[in-house]
Amino acid sequence: MNVADLAAENLTRATAAGLDPHEYQRVTAELTSVDDWGQAFMRAARRHLVRAEQAASPISTGAHCQVAARWFHFATLGPYTDRETQAAAEAAAQSAAEADAAMRRALEILEPGARRLDGPAFAGWLRGPADAYATVVVVPGLDSGKEEFHAVTSALLRRGLAVFTMDGPGQGTLAATTTVRPDYHQVIGQVVDALGVDRVGLVGLSLGGYYVAESAAHEPRVVAATTVSGPFRLDWPALPPPLRNILTRRAGSTRAARDFADQVDLSALAPRIACPLLVVDGGQDDISGVTCGEPLARLAPRGEYLLVPYGDHLLGNAHADWLPAAADWMSEALGM
Structure with a gap:
């Protein structure tokens, strides 16, 4: 599967999960290989964490953390091959852990209950x-x-x-x-x-x-x-x-x-x-x-x-x- 096909296949799923479609298109347009998927999505997630640190209000901080969690999650989604490497598995585990951490911080701020x-x-x-x-x-x-x-x-x-x-x-x-x-x-x-x-x-x-x-x-x-x-x-x-x-x-x-x-x-x-x-x-x-x-x-x-x-x-x-x-x-x- 090439980059364009992978991006198109996941577009509806990504936007339904709350990723901004324009940002999604910008991130996937920069991919030169499907192997870059995870790292590109993690970079997008971390940009939202930076925005969270720079936000002027707790509400904005929490919202950016929530969006970051979604990007970290989508970093785990592809591609999957029949020659899975240990490095790829470790990267997916790291993305999932960071998604969990970002969601924890978002809820601590936005929904303390x-x-x-x-x-x-x-x-x-x-x-x-x-x-x-x-x-x-x-x-x-x-x-x-x-x-x-x-x-x-x-x-x-x-x-x-x-x-x-x-x-x-x-x-x-x-x-x-x-x-x-x-x-x-x-x-x-x-x-x-x-x-x-x-x-x-x-x-x-x-x-x-x-x-x-x-x-x-x-x-x-x-x-x-x-x-x-x-x-x-x-x-x-x-x-x-x-x-x-x-x-x-x-x-x-x-x-x-x-x-x-x-x-x-x-x-x-x-x-x-x-x-x-x-x-x-x-x-x-x-x-x-x-x-x-x-x-x-x-x-x-x-x-x-x-x-x-x-x-x-x-x-x-x-x-x-x-x-x-x-x-x-x-x-x-x-x-x-």
């Missing part, structure tokens, strides 16, 4: 009112993390919900020390215990959609769930090489990645999901080897399906068509 929660298999931030009527856990995907889905988190916070944005095994700040696992309900169980609540809603994005559906089938404290661009099934031999490379890195080996992919199949679990379930798909989200969410919505007893015909993967190009409706749906489902 935010609480950090860490466990053996998760790390994240609990935000929102202490007396919220319900709590939602936002679960990221294969190479995403808690610094990415600000629009989703903000939509839920505006509806008076408490929101826990997390990294799990193989994700975000935990990617360097843990690997992906298909039994994600074990992680969600730890999260709910740490939150100290008796029920939660879940929102899962990309592979996080599988994690959410798998958890809803096993964990009775999950009382509402939404998947966004989540896979119903993975077929390892048919997956595109870049996706297999990402999964290999996050699983720790090719064999572990193949075994993980073979277990991503909701055929038997979907009928066991007793809670309300909203499945959101984009009509332009067509990835070889990935079966999208329609069968999940059809097989789940209380499943609903929202298809946005022109939506891409994660529907970052169509927020107005699904995000307000999905946030309202979650709010109503948890308000019962």
